[in-house]
Amino acid sequence: MKKPLVKVDVVGTSSKKTKNNSRRKFIKMGGLGIAGSTFLLYGCSEEEFNPGGEVETPEPDPTPDPDPDPDPVAFDLGSGDVGILNYAYALEQLEAAFYTQVRAGDYYDGAPQDEKDIFDALYNHEVIHRDFFKAAIIAAAGEDNTLPDLEFDVSSINFDDRTSVLETAMLLEDTGVGAYNGAGDRIADETYLTLAGKIVSVEARHAAAIRSLIDPTGGYFAGDDIVDPSNGLDVARDPADVLAAAGGFITTEFTANNLPEPMTGS
Amino acid sequence: MSIIKLLDEFTSEKLTTKSSSRREMFSTLSSFGKKAAMAAVPFGLATNKASAAAFFQENPAVDALQLALTLEYLEAEFYMKALDSGVLNGNQRAMDAYMQISKHEDAHVAFLKAGLEGAGATPVESPTFDFTAGGAFDPFNDNGIGQETAYAQLLALAQAFEDTGVRAYKGQAGNLMGTAFLEPALQIHSVEARHASEIRQIRGVEGWITGNGDNAAAPANSETAQNAYAAVYEGEGNTMQGGLDLTTDITYASEIVGDLNAAVTQAFDEPITAEQATAIASLFIVSDSDGDDSDG
Numbered sequence: 001m002k003k004p005l006v007k008v009d010v011v012g013t014s015s016k017k018t019k020n021n022s023r024r025k026f027i028k029m030g031g032l033g034i035a036g037s038t039f040l041l042y043g044c045s046e047e048e049f050n051p052g053g054e055v056e057t058p059e060p061d062p063t064p065d066p067d068p069d070p071d072p073v074a075f076d077l078g079s080g081d082v083g084i085l086n087y088a089y090a091l092e093q094l095e096a097a098f099y100t101q102v103r104a105g106d107y108y109d110g111a112p113q114d115e116k117d118i119f120d121a122l123y124n125h126e127v128i129h130r131d132f133f134k135a136a137i138i139a140a141a142g143e144d145n146t147l148p149d150l151e152f153d154v155s156s157i158n159f160d161d162r163t164s165v166l167e168t169a170m171l172l173e174d175t176g177v178g179a180y181n182g183a184g185d186r187i188a189d190e191t192y193l194t195l196a197g198k199i200v201s202v203e204a205r206h207a208a209a210i211r212s213l214i215d216p217t218g219g220y221f222a223g224d225d226i227v228d229p230s231n232g233l234d235v236a237r238d239p240a241d242v243l244a245a246a247g248g249f250i251t252t253e254f255t256a257n258n259l260p261e262p263m264t265g266s
Numbered sequence: 267m268s269i270i271k272l273l274d275e276f277t278s279e280k281l282t283t284k285s286s287s288r289r290e291m292f293s294t295l296s297s298f299g300k301k302a303a304m305a306a307v308p309f310g311l312a313t314n315k316a317s318a319a320a321f322f323q324e325n326p327a328v329d330a331l332q333l334a335l336t337l338e339y340l341e342a343e344f345y346m347k348a349l350d351s352g353v354l355n356g357n358q359r360a361m362d363a364y365m366q367i368s369k370h371e372d373a374h375v376a377f378l379k380a381g382l383e384g385a386g387a388t389p390v391e392s393p394t395f396d397f398t399a400g401g402a403f404d405p406f407n408d409n410g411i412g413q414e415t416a417y418a419q420l421l422a423l424a425q426a427f428e429d430t431g432v433r434a435y436k437g438q439a440g441n442l443m444g445t446a447f448l449e450p451a452l453q454i455h456s457v458e459a460r461h462a463s464e465i466r467q468i469r470g471v472e473g474w475i476t477g478n479g480d481n482a483a484a485p486a487n488s489e490t491a492q493n494a495y496a497a498v499y500e501g502e503g504n505t506m507q508g509g510l511d512l513t514t515d516i517t518y519a520s521e522i523v524g525d526l527n528a529a530v531t532q533a534f535d536e537p538i539t540a541e542q543a544t545a546i547a548s549l550f551i552v553s554d555s556d557g558d559d560s561d562g
Contacts, residue, residue, distance in 0.1 A: 100520060117472075121529070125474070125529065130519075131520075132507060132512060135510055135515070180452070181452045193439050195508060197436040197439050197452070200459075201432045201436065204463070205462065207463075208460040217359065219362050219366025221366075222370065222457055229369060232371070232454065233450055234456040236452070264445060
């Protein structure tokens with residue numbers, strides 16, 4: 001069984017290269033601290049990586065990889081609607097993995113029943129989303145074009161601590177909402193657009209529920225920090241931004257070099 | 267059917283006369299809604315015939331925005347009246363929620379109006395609303411139903427409006443594809459879902475929809491209320507997604523907690539058509555056509 005080597009390239013729009021070393025930003029995997037209200041993290045890697053179409057001769061590596069991979073080609077999410085589906089699948093994998101861990105932690109164990117019920121539901125929904133995407137992408141594009149099962153490092157989250165769990169859940173759900181909202185205009189097939197719509201509103205329901213566990217007052221379920229009070233619009237985020245935010249938890253590397261651009265530029 | 271004929275039918279339809287029972291009206295609306303949707307006419311037109319020609323241009327995106335605007339008018343007025351009614355007094359979480367939601371719905375009205383005008387269309391005018399639905403409800407305690415019952419109805423109606431809004435925006439996404447309005451419409455759509463989740467939780471029910479709305483009660487026991495609620499949630503119990511029955515066609519890699527069918531229906535919100543959204547909203551719209559065919 002080949003180990004998938006996957007990298008998240010968050011600079012899809014940057015094609016400038018230095019002469020000797022194509023130095024691209026990669027998301028640093030693992031070891032992410034949840035500090036304050038952001039888990040956005042960009043890391044840099046000296047590693048050479050060539051997305052499809054660009055051929056370079058790599059310079060000899062002075063420190064040989066102790067665990068050489070026979071197939072170093074990272075999985076790319078792909079282009080067109082399949083790319084967007086894989087992108088969504090990555091996020092759903094992360095959410096499902098997170099809630100699986102939540103339900104195994106001490107916070108959940110000692111939580112009041114109404115909070116347990118919420119986490120049971122969120123776990124269920126994300127597992128269903130995840131496994132649905134897997135089946136749907138395989139059916140549409142074949143197994144080779146379907147994002148492999150990702151591995152995660154959630155060691156930065158204290159699953160015994162209510163605040164750590166809730167803050168992370170909020171960030172994941174708000175990020176999910178923003179990701180789907182920002183992806184809609186990149187989808188070509190109306191069926192997939194509707195499917196994304198069926199899921200994003202459930203993510204928004206989750207986000208509101210989690211936010212009200214954090215603070216049930218002051219309209220925090222749709223707070224001014226996430227819904228622009230001037231126009232009443234929720235967040236919409238670009239894939240590069242979302243992958244940077246989510247990538248800190250993802251240890252499997254993959255690229256997102258061919259995702260479609262917005263159709264209307266909105 | 268010509269647009270003029272359709273409009274005439276709309277304004278003269280029995281459903282708009284005050285003498286017909288609301289129950290009858292509701293079922294009539296369903297059939298009328300089909301005609302309206304087939305002609306791609308947003309129902310807000312009925313309140314202002316003269317503006318019809320201005321935006322009836324076979325433009326599904328404009329029609330989608332007009333429908334959205336009419337639903338936002340309904341929500342904005344509902345929350346404003348709710349906050350003015352005093353029925354929320356003593357319920358801080360509900361008060362906070364209604365204030366936040368009211369702010370968003372007002373912003374949505376302004377945003378959609380500006381968007382339509384920017385696209386060269388004339389925004390529909392706000393219909394006249396009757397949130398008692400002809401006396402079926404008394405959410406603002408105007409008719410003396412009592413604070414407690416009014417409060418329960420106020421929440422139940424808010425839930426119905428929000429869940430309908432979520433479904434209606436979702437149903438219009440396809441009509442907005444390839445336009446600059448798709449992304450903002452999606453951004454409104456998810457805000458409506460946040461609202462729905464909070465209102466449902468204030469009611470003491472889950473933030474998501476199980477089956478055909480099985481996990482939340484209608485605003486009243488009357489047949490009108492039950493029928494209206496059934497219409498709001500019709501089709502939510504769908505388990506087919508992308509050609510797969512998610513209750514039978516997938517072997518889940520992680521164990522689902524509790525009832526699989528319930529979880530599957532919760533995990534996906536379902537769209538409604540313009541026709542369905544129209545039928546639901548029209549229960550709360552008073553036609554001003556009786557003896558008044560002027561421009562409004």
